[in-house]
Amino acid sequence: MARLKIGVLISGRGSNLQALIDAAADPGYPAEIVLVLSDRPEAAGLERAARAGIAHQAIPHPSREAFAAAANAALRQSGAELVALAGYMRILDSDFVAAWRDRLINIHPSLLPAFPGLHPQRQALAAGVRFSGCTVHFVRAEVDTGPIIAQAVVPVRADDDEERLSARILTVEHRLYPMAVRLFAEGRLEVREDRVVVAGATAPGASLLNPSEALASRGG
Numbered sequence: 001m002a003r004l005k006i007g008v009l010i011s012g013r014g015s016n017l018q019a020l021i022d023a024a025a026d027p028g029y030p031a032e033i034v035l036v037l038s039d040r041p042e043a044a045g046l047e048r049a050a051r052a053g054i055a056h057q058a059i060p061h062p063s064r065e066a067f068a069a070a071a072n073a074a075l076r077q078s079g080a081e082l083v084a085l086a087g088y089m090r091i092l093d094s095d096f097v098a099a100w101r102d103r104l105i106n107i108h109p110s111l112l113p114a115f116p117g118l119h120p121q122r123q124a125l126a127a128g129v130r131f132s133g134c135t136v137h138f139v140r141a142e143v144d145t146g147p148i149i150a151q152a153v154v155p156v157r158a159d160d161d162e163e164r165l166s167a168r169i170l171t172v173e174h175r176l177y178p179m180a181v182r183l184f185a186e187g188r189l190e191v192r193e194d195r196v197v198v199a200g201a202t203a204p205g206a207s208l209l210n211p212s213e214a215l216a217s218r219g220g
């Protein structure tokens with residue numbers, strides 16, 4: 001089985017990168033990471049790539065255009081067929097986004113289109129929403145926009161702070177991203193009129209209430 005070659009762009013910790021590395025460690029997983037690029041040489045994710053024996057490189061970011069040109073050249077050279085942003089925290093050059101259209105994906109820790117940009121978990125807490133979560137989507141030029149591939153819902157708890165909510169969402173990100181990459185690698189995603197159709201997809205039948213209905217029946 002030829003595995004889909006993916007390039008991963010990071011800026012920091014790289015825990016989502018690690019989730020992809022772990023998934024790809026299974027020879028039955030339909031994708032493999034061929035290159036990890038970072039705009040920051042000190043990104044801990046580069047060490048994760050090194051430990052896994054994956055080619056990795058820090059690319060200077062004197063300007064958006066210069067970074068994009070160098071990243072694009074390295075990705076083409078590596079044979080990458082899909083580029084996954086995994087905590088890449090800068091805005092990408094629009095020509096790069098266009099060149100990789102529908103082969104460039106991102107994970108974001110909110111239920112987009114709610115709370116794009118920085119500190120989405122803090123934004124969710126400030127808005128008082130009862131559910132947040134994470135989204136994997138194809139990338140378009142506007143920050144955190146593009147056709148949605150998959151989402152996961154995480155309840156917001158009364159005692160959550162930014163750190164606790166972020167940690168619970170992150171755990172689910174680590175399940176969602178490898179799943180979304182698998183769907184891409186299996187050729188099951190089709191972008192139609194800027195929405196993604198997933199071949200053979202089923203949605204969960206159950207609804208979830210927060211606070212739970214049990215609260216109301218307890219009486220006051």
Ligand code: GAR
Nearest residue numbers: 012013014015016086087107108109
């Ligand atoms: C993750 O929560 C990811 O969803 C988020 O940054 C974190 C990176 O963590 N990305 C964005 O907010 C992109 N807009 P990681 O480096 O441990 O994967």
